[in-house]
Amino acid sequence: MATSAVASSSSGTLDVQSLVSQLMAVERQPIDKLNTKITSYQAKISSLGTLSGLISSFQAAAKGINTNIQAFSATPSDASVFTAAANTTAVPGTYTVSVSQLAQAQNLVAAGQTSTSTAISNGVATTVTFDFGTISGGTLTGGVYSGATFTTNGSGTKSITVDATNNTLQGIRDAINTANIGVTATIVNDGSGTPYRLSLASSSSGVSNSLKITTSGGDGTINNLLAYDPAGTQNLNQTVAAQNANLTVNGIAVTSVTNSVTDAIQGVTLSLKNITTAPTTLTVAHDTAAINTAVSGFVDAYNALAAQLKSRSAYGDASTPAGTLAGDGAIRAIQDQLRGIFNSPTSGGTMTWLAQAGVSFQVDGTLKLDSTQLNTAMTNNFSDVANLFSSSTGFATRLDSWASSTLTPGGLIDTRTTSLKTSISGYNDQINSLEVRMTTLQRLYSAQYSSLNVLLSSMDKTSAYLSKQLG
Incomplete structure (x- = not known):
């Protein structure tokens, strides 16, 4: 490199700036390696953040199943007479409702x-x-x-x-x-x-x-x-004139000061709209449509999470770059924990595996929902479907708990993220120390080669003088 610097000088002296720059590029290689590590660790942290969001969405989907398992639908035979909404305390059944008078204000x-x-x-x-x-x-x-x-x-x-x-x-x-x-x-x-x-x-x-x-x-x-x-x-x-609403439920007279009747049928609110000319039927049942939608969302959320876990932990090959979390122990642990939950049956009912309710694993590791099979299972034995998902050993319950433990401070995601941030902080400290050394080295190299230039210049003058004298 010194020869290159000399060659670039028309006077025969050293190109100090170029020479020092080349020397410092070599000296800075440890810093460059540390910066590369920091960039890699920051990419890992970003990936962990993405996975954290997907786990949170998966948890919300699991909670959604447990919420909708308890949901009821309340469907009147004539919605022009009244509408109805049921909460989790409702009791499935069929009710006959007649409205003879609507409530009104004076x-x-x-x-x-x-x-x-x-x-x-x-x-x-x-x-x-x-x-x-x-x-x-x-x-x-x-x-x-x-x-x-x-x-x-x-x-x-x-x-x-x-x-x-x-x-x-x-x-x-x-x-x-x-x-x-x-x-x-x-x-x-x-x-x-x-x-x-x-x-x-x-x-x-x-x-x-x-x-x-x-x-x-x-x-x-x-x-x-x-x-x-x-x-x-x-x-x-x-x-x-002010008046109350008058109606009958299964032949029992009911009076309400408003057209929103909340206590005539357990867990059901009736919103009266018109007087009946003939009895109207109200059917209260488990909201299977909402449950089916919730399970579908659960399947989609799992597949989104599994796809990212797979791609970000892949080792890669000649044609495909490795994932940012390839070989990461925390990701392996998450994958192992999920497999452990899905491979452990639910207890307390005739249904023990998700496949019995239409949720099954495919060859590529994704989940698939058979809505028809799920609806049939709910129609034939709703309590066992509810147990499969929402009991203390139910899949939705266990996956909800797993997500909480994974995302909580001190959990796998937080611990791994904290470890990476600690490493980045340590690398930055090393870089700061090395930068101080780089400043000192640059000054030293500049001083040394500037002095050498002075010596070379003096030698050039001496050589020119001698040549003149000898000539």
Whole structure:
């Protein structure tokens, strides 16, 4: 290399910069090797991160089976009458449901006004108080009660204030809605000479949520507009009476203050939509479609994980590069653990292997689901299918536990990742130490060969002098 550096110099002296650069390239080879190792270890960490995500997805799929094994479907014969949803406490069976009345909220309408923005009162503060309860007895004619009584439901009264800032129809509407007191106010235009009418509706359905409205203070104008006592003065007109939902379940009468009936059938919520003209059938059963979907997701998640475990741990050959985790002990351990779980039968039922429920291994090591076989197994013996997947020795349960132990701090993935990061840190420390040495060496080489250049230059001058003298 020195000869090369000399040859590149037209004066016969050394090309110090080129020579030092070549020498430092040799000296830096240990650092280059350490950087190569660091790059390799970082690739391993990245691969472990990918596998960690796939194991997490596989775990979620296993959990999905255990969740859906407990799921029920609730299917009405006529969804226009009601819909239904079942939770895990439901009991399979067939129920006959008839709906004779839907729940509804009371609605009251005030006398018409010529404008929504014209002041109604003199602006002196008026307190408007709303009470909620049940209207009993009496008769209802043209939206007005006669001889009725009102019994509060004990939920407490709510109030708003009408003053000079909001004493218009629009202002009263907004004050009621903003107060969020369980009453919804709207303005309806009926097209008459005094078209704007304030409409008040209880936010809750059921006979126990009817309204009583009283006022205090002010000039009496607000009282004339809004006061409403079913047992007394009624300045509002009732357009819709509050009522409960009435239905029968298997011939048993059921009453509900809302159209969402949650306690008539164990674990089932009915959402009433229409009155029946004939009894409607409700079928509650295990949600086999959801289970089939969950098992399909489980198979897909396993295959995705297995494919990456295989490719990233492959040793490679002349035509295929080795995987980033080839020969890694943690990956071998993961593969061994998975094989151990799949090769250990479930106990406690007539089904002990996944293949009995349509989930079988293929020649290439992937899983395949036979949905027809799974559906048949669930139809013939659902409890054994549930045991196969979700018991304490079930495959979904054991694989869920395995994933947790693998991903948890201190598990295989974390331990291996930590080890690689520790190695990278150690290599970086070595590189830092070597870089200090490289700086020193570069200065030393530069000084030595610069001095040699001075000597060579001096010798050139001496040689030229002697040649001249001798000539």
